[in-house]
Amino acid sequence: MSWIDIGHIDDIPLRGARLVKTHMGCLAVFRTGEAEVFAASDSCPHRGGPLSEGIVHDRKVTCPLHNMVFSLETGEAQGADEGRIETFAARVEQGRILLDGTLIAARGAA
Amino acid sequence: MTRLVVIGAGMASGRVLEHLFEAAPEKFDVTLFNAEPRGNYNRIMLSPVLSGEKSYAEIVTHDDAWYGAHGVTCRFGERVTGIDRDRKVVIGEKGEVVYDKLIVATGSNPFIIPFPGHDLPGVVAYRDLEDTNAMIEAAGTPGASAVVIGGGLLGLEAAAGLRLRGMDVTVLHNVGHLMDRQLDETAGYLLKKDLEKRGIGVITRAATKAIEGDGRVERVVLEDGTSLPADIVVMAVGIRPAAQLGHAAGLEMGRAIKVDAQMRTSDPDIFAVGECVEFDGALFGLVAPLYDQAKVLARTLLGEEDAFRMRELSTKLKVTGCDLFSAGDFAEGEEREDIVFRDPARGIYKRLVIEGDRLVGAVMYGDTADSNWFFGLIKDATDIDEMRDTLIFGPAFQGGGAAAADPMAAVAALPDDAEICGCNGICKGDILKSIAGGAHTLDAVRAQTKASASCGTCSGLVEQVLAITLGDGFQMPTEKPVCTCTELTHEDVRRLIKAKELKSQPAVWQELGWKTPNGCHVCRPAINFYLLADWPLDYLDDPQSRFVNERNHANIQKDGTYSVMPRMWGGITTPDELRAIADAADKFGVPTVKVTGGQRIDLLGVRKEDLPAIWADLNDAGMVSGHAYTKGLRTVKTCVGSDWCRFGTQDSTGLGIKLEKILWGSWTPHKVKLGVSGCPRNCAEATCKDVGIICVDSGYEIGVAGAAGMDLKETELLAKATSEEEAIALVIAFVQLYRENAKYLDRAYKWVAKVGLDWVREQIVDDAENRARLVDRFEVSQSVYRKDPWAEHAKPKPAQRFHLLADLTQEAAE
Numbered sequence: 021m022s023w024i025d026i027g028h029i030d031d032i033p034l035r036g037a038r039l040v041k042t043h044m045g046c047l048a049v050f051r052t053g054e055a056e057v058f059a060a061s062d063s064c065p066h067r068g069g070p071l072s073e074g075i076v077h078d079r080k081v082t083c084p085l086h087n088m089v090f091s092l093e094t095g096e097a098q099g100a101d102e103g104r105i106e107t108f109a110a111r112v113e114q115g116r117i118l119l120d121g122t123l124i125a126a127r128g129a130a
Numbered sequence: 131m132t133r134l135v136v137i138g139a140g141m142a143s144g145r146v147l148e149h150l151f152e153a154a155p156e157k158f159d160v161t162l163f164n165a166e167p168r169g170n171y172n173r174i175m176l177s178p179v180l181s182g183e184k185s186y187a188e189i190v191t192h193d194d195a196w197y198g199a200h201g202v203t204c205r206f207g208e209r210v211t212g213i214d215r216d217r218k219v220v221i222g223e224k225g226e227v228v229y230d231k232l233i234v235a236t237g238s239n240p241f242i243i244p245f246p247g248h249d250l251p252g253v254v255a256y257r258d259l260e261d262t263n264a265m266i267e268a269a270g271t272p273g274a275s276a277v278v279i280g281g282g283l284l285g286l287e288a289a290a291g292l293r294l295r296g297m298d299v300t301v302l303h304n305v306g307h308l309m310d311r312q313l314d315e316t317a318g319y320l321l322k323k324d325l326e327k328r329g330i331g332v333i334t335r336a337a338t339k340a341i342e343g344d345g346r347v348e349r350v351v352l353e354d355g356t357s358l359p360a361d362i363v364v365m366a367v368g369i370r371p372a373a374q375l376g377h378a379a380g381l382e383m384g385r386a387i388k389v390d391a392q393m394r395t396s397d398p399d400i401f402a403v404g405e406c407v408e409f410d411g412a413l414f415g416l417v418a419p420l421y422d423q424a425k426v427l428a429r430t431l432l433g434e435e436d437a438f439r440m441r442e443l444s445t446k447l448k449v450t451g452c453d454l455f456s457a458g459d460f461a462e463g464e465e466r467e468d469i470v471f472r473d474p475a476r477g478i479y480k481r482l483v484i485e486g487d488r489l490v491g492a493v494m495y496g497d498t499a500d501s502n503w504f505f506g507l508i509k510d511a512t513d514i515d516e517m518r519d520t521l522i523f524g525p526a527f528q529g530g531g532a533a534a535a536d537p538m539a540a541v542a543a544l545p546d547d548a549e550i551c552g553c554n555g556i557c558k559g560d561i562l563k564s565i566a567g568g569a570h571t572l573d574a575v576r577a578q579t580k581a582s583a584s585c586g587t588c589s590g591l592v593e594q595v596l597a598i599t600l601g602d603g604f605q606m607p608t609e610k611p612v613c614t615c616t617e618l619t620h621e622d623v624r625r626l627i628k629a630k631e632l633k634s635q636p637a638v639w640q641e642l643g644w645k646t647p648n649g650c651h652v653c654r655p656a657i658n659f660y661l662l663a664d665w666p667l668d669y670l671d672d673p674q675s676r677f678v679n680e681r682n683h684a685n686i687q688k689d690g691t692y693s694v695m696p697r698m699w700g701g702i703t704t705p706d707e708l709r710a711i712a713d714a715a716d717k718f719g720v721p722t723v724k725v726t727g728g729q730r731i732d733l734l735g736v737r738k739e740d741l742p743a744i745w746a747d748l749n750d751a752g753m754v755s756g757h758a759y760t761k762g763l764r765t766v767k768t769c770v771g772s773d774w775c776r777f778g779t780q781d782s783t784g785l786g787i788k789l790e791k792i793l794w795g796s797w798t799p800h801k802v803k804l805g806v807s808g809c810p811r812n813c814a815e816a817t818c819k820d821v822g823i824i825c826v827d828s829g830y831e832i833g834v835a836g837a838a839g840m841d842l843k844e845t846e847l848l849a850k851a852t853s854e855e856e857a858i859a860l861v862i863a864f865v866q867l868y869r870e871n872a873k874y875l876d877r878a879y880k881w882v883a884k885v886g887l888d889w890v891r892e893q894i895v896d897d898a899e900n901r902a903r904l905v906d907r908f909e910v911s912q913s914v915y916r917k918d919p920w921a922e923h924a925k926p927k928p929a930q931r932f933h934l935l936a937d938l939t940q941e942a943a944e
Contacts, residue, residue: 026936035648035674038935049935070690073678075651082651084678084686089651123938 022121029055029115037072037081042123048072049110049117050092052079057117058092059110065103131159134431135220135229137210137375138163142404142420143235144170144191149428151200157432160202161227163220166258167207169197174417176262180291186259203227213379215397231399231431234376234387238369238405238415243279247341253363256288261364268362269295276300277350277360279338281308283447285366286325290452292364293330300358301325302336302350312445312456316479317495323477323899324452369415371406384408391437393427403427409438416443444505446498455501458491458508459483466490469522471629477900480522487515499549500524519641522629526591541594550591556581558595565599572596613652615644620656620873627660633668635661635675649675656874659761659797663869666911679759682932683919684741693734694720694744696753697794700768700787700806701729710751718744728765728803730756742929745920754794754918761875762797763865766790766804769813780825782808785854789861795916796908799872799881802865817845820878821861830857834864834890835882843879846887849895863894863904870907 032038032051039046039062048062048071058079062072069085080098082089089098090105097103109120134150136143139162150158162169170192178184197204205222212221213234219226240255242248252268254261265288268274274297278289281303293299301308307318308325322332337353341363350358371386382388382396386408393401403423405414414420422438429436444457471480478496482489482504488511492504503525507514520527526541544550546559556579564578572593576582582589596604611617618626623642632638638657639648649657658675673681684692696711711731715723722734736744745755757764768786772778786806793802805816806823816822818838822845824831829852833845848864851857864878867890872881882890894901922928 024938026938031930031935033674033931036931038931041934041937041939043939046934067688068690070678070686073682073686075654075677076674077650077654078647080650085688087651119938 023111023113023118024121024123025116026119027117029057029112029117032057032117035076037074037076039072040119044123046072047108047123049119050076050081052076052092055112055115057110057112059108059119060090060092060095061105061107063105064088064090065097065105066101071105132157132431133161133228133230134158134233135161135227135231136163136233136235137220138235138237138404138406139166139168139170139192139204139206140235140237140404141170141173141191141417142237142424143233145421145424146233146235146403146428146431147192147200147202149425150431153428153432155200160200161220161229162197162202162204162206163208163210163222164204164206165209166260168259169193169204169206171259173258176256176259177287177291179259180262180265180288181294182266182291183294210375213375213400215379215400218399229399231401233427234373234395234400234402234406235404236372236375236406239372240365241368241370242365243338243367245338245341247343247347248365250341250343250347251345252343252347252361253341253365256284256364256366257369265292265362265364266295269297271361272296274298274361275359276362276364277302277358278364278366279350280364280366280368281305281332281334282311282366282368283309283445285364286321286447286452288364288366289325289330290328292362293328297361298331298359299329300331300333302338302352302358303332303334304336304338306334308332308334309445309447309454309456312493313454313495314481314493316481317454317456317493320477320479320495321447321452321454327897327899369405371408371413373406376402376406384411386413391426391439392430393423393438394430401427401430410440412440416445418443442505442509444501446501453494453496453498455492455494455498455504457501457505458489469518469629470631471522471625473625473628482522484514484518484521487513489514489521500526541591542598550595551579551581561592561595562599565596570596570600570604612656613650615646615649615653616642618642623657624660624664624871624873627657627664633661633665635672655680659799659874662797662915663911666914680761682738682741683745683755683759683923684736685759687734689735691735691737692741693732693758694736694741694748695726695730695732695756695758696748697756697790698730699790700766700783702768702783702787703730707751707753710748710753714744714747717747726758728758729767730758730765732758739933741932742924746924749918749921749924755920757794760797761800762802763790763793763795764801764803766793766806767814767816767819768806769808771808775808777811778808778825779827780808780830780854782806782814782823782825785823785825785830785857786814788854789858792858792862792912793865795918796865796869796912797915798865798869799874800877802868802878804861818842819845821845821864823857823861828852830854832857832860832864835879835887837877837879839877841879846882848887848891859901859905860894862908863901864890866904866908866911867893869911870904 037048037050046062047059050058062070064071064083066088067085069083071081071083073084074081079092080089088101095105095107111118172189172191175189179186208222208224210220210222219228240257254264276292276297276299278285278301281301289299289301307315308321325332339351339353341347342349347360347363350360373386376387377383386406387395387402389395389402389407389409393403395402404420426436426438442458447454465485467484469482480494483491489507514521544558548558550556550558560579561575561581564575569575569578575592582592612620626642630641632641635657654675658672661669662671679685684694686692715733718736718740720733724732726732766786766789768783771783802820804821805814805819807814807816808825810824816824818836822833822836829850831850832848834848836845837843849860868878
């Protein structure tokens, strides 16, 4: 797997998120810990709420529109809600945030 | 029969005689000397006599009939001049008496500081009935003044009694805080405040220079030149053991007559008891150990074995309305840890001093409901390790793991005289009575007993009493925890944040045992608010714990765009501002421009990445954030006011603008909207706001707790102010009280319904000092938060986060 460097870990506030634009649409990169990030779809399957604007807690995010909670590890909705968001490989190495390189290559497939 | 002579008819010797007559009625032939011309009375009840709550007759312990029935030869009003130990006689002014056993119970003398003028008529101590009567007599003159020298237990009781009798009273205390032997600084401060509320002047660090007067006391002069008029001066600076007889008789002396654990002096036939003794280096002044001594001495005289041991002492002040308690040792030390609980709004202070796993000291002020329980822990040296975290909340929160999980058991275990409602002094027994009388709901109990009717914090306890008593007959309103991260309620969390001085979110999570690593979307915004409201200077606001609108300083719309609403102070704008708004709307392609109900203009449909730029443009035109997206001060709606309206009174529009400029930027538990109308026609619709002011010719009618959202509710009159300054102070104090006490997301009307408007009035209308303190605390908070977040976020670096982190569509695919 090839990794793309998209920025420094401190470009995202702790328990915050930033958006990355791809050919597949915008995805959100969540910072859940000092050196822990997750990448997932920015769009809530419920009403399309911007997940990157939600409150990040543990390894989860709460949609700002109607409080659906998603696991950033599995993408599964938590609790009684049903639904799933797409997740993408992401990691932190020496302070840099790395995303799955196929996200760029996806242009060909798109 | 044993010839027993007793010198001194005080509380200690009186108790000895009671024990003796009870155990062996025929064994002792007693002669009782007393310098005062009367027998034994309850000296500690002189305060109620002074205040007029009791008469002397009510505090007599032993009357003539009692002495007669026990064959006591009373020699009252006669001084004892000496003891001849060789001949075993006591020498009285009117003759000698032979003894087999002798008890010296001469008590103590008040300590008189030899200031110039200390011997003027009108300078009294506070020791006996004569002193008390002198004070009562002085208070008989209308408008008379008293100065009490000494801010200890006795001095304050004297001051309170004199005040109740209508005198102007000033207490002089030479140390920095009152009752410095029993209280620490904070409790001393609260006591001073309460006394001042009762009209008693208190001067601490007072250096008395002289007592002056022509043939009689007229004034007290301090070193700094202050002159206090005084018709009577009460010197209550301490006591000294009255032990001269022992000294003259050659008994072994320390600072008083030395006794062993059987209360025997160095002469085996002479005993001593009470304030004139020294045991193990200690002197005595409070009644509890004197009674212990009396019991031991009686048993010794009866030939039984017993030994006096010193116990921990506790103090309560017998001044109505000043609830204080002190016990044990509360000096700070290296090995010692403090647990402090402060509730400035309610004037409550509790401090526990812990050494190792033991509670060694306790000071409480304002709420002493649990004092006996704490005192028990100190006396018994109970291991408190397990309950350390919740110790300060008292027995209701304890009982090991089981009772902590089952607070009902703890409440069930409370005795009937346990105080449930500290504000109104309602005991469990009172509540049980009202339940038995048919009060089966919290409201009914509240209406009948006043329990939980004031600050409301004991509502939970009252409900538990109801639940225990009625069983299934009572539907317990479930007090909900904040969220699934914790078992604690909002009220618990707010209290613990203050009590444990938790100043960061990690501190809250750690210290309060959060079940999740860092909370959730429910608790995080609440905790963030509580922390910034309670510790404005210590806590740094966390944008990641805020809902999107407050983080982005704009309201998110259903399509993911935002609305932008600049502030229009009091709904007043200018052509320049309007032009700037129009220009911004054009420049950023704003699809909808809306005039709002809060008298400003909303620009709807702004893209997130455009926010910093549109803010910058509006800032350039002199406008700031309207905070239309916050749980904070929103708008202050006004009418056209007296400048234009023929009905207008006061400068209502000006007041609205002033209020908005003072309050803007402040965070509150929920949004806060104000209205100011210039007359009762109420064009600003002030009567459905969180705070609404109606200006009238005579002043300002300040209403609070209105609502016009999910619920519709008219404001209730908080107070009528006569000046604009007073109106502003009342509004600020109300907002600050709300900030400090309400549950997050409770609008003001919901909060007021919980605590009661009466309580709110007590805090900010009746208590001007508390009002001023609330205003001060609000200003401290505003020194941090009264600024434009748009200007902050429009700066290049913070503005970055409104843009993409990366754009991978620009990267070349490999």
